[in-house]
Amino acid sequence: MENILKKYESVTPSDVKVWFNAGKTADFPADGGGCVKYKDKQIAVINFERRNEWYACQNLCPHKMEMVLSRGMIGSADELPKIACPIHKKTFSLKDGSNLSGDDLKIATYPVKIVEDEVLIGFMD
Ligand code: FES
Numbered sequence: 001m002e003n004i005l006k007k008y009e010s011v012t013p014s015d016v017k018v019w020f021n022a023g024k025t026a027d028f029p030a031d032g033g034g035c036v037k038y039k040d041k042q043i044a045v046i047n048f049e050r051r052n053e054w055y056a057c058q059n060l061c062p063h064k065m066e067m068v069l070s071r072g073m074i075g076s077a078d079e080l081p082k083i084a085c086p087i088h089k090k091t092f093s094l095k096d097g098s099n100l101s102g103d104d105l106k107i108a109t110y111p112v113k114i115v116e117d118e119v120l121i122g123f124m125d
Pocket of ligand 1: 062
């Protein structure tokens with residue numbers, strides 16, 4: 001279990017070495033998400049249209065190791081964008097992946113930029 005989680009590590013904008021083209025903006029439903037694969041990682045891409053923002057995080061929910069976060073529910077808590085796992089509703093910050101449910105679980109997040117209508121996700125390698 002530990003090994004699966006190890007491959008997910010948050011990336012900050014200054015860490016980015018590779019911008020991966022995840023698809024067109026139209027490929028991702030408004031106020032919803034989609035899942036893309038980058039190397040051996042599944043990444044949830046969130047088109048948070050209500051906030052006019054995009055986010056990317058690991059698709060893996062660390063609670064029961066389910067690949068489900070791209071189908072999570074998005075919302076805002078005190079201005080902080082968040083995503084709730086569709087299974088047991090554990091909630092994570094989309095900004096830094098921290099857990100907002102009071103557990104010791106967190107998720108990796110990745111920078112996203114939109115260039116023309118392409119969705120680019122930043123990785124370290
Ligand atoms: S599997 Fe995601 S909260 Fe339980």
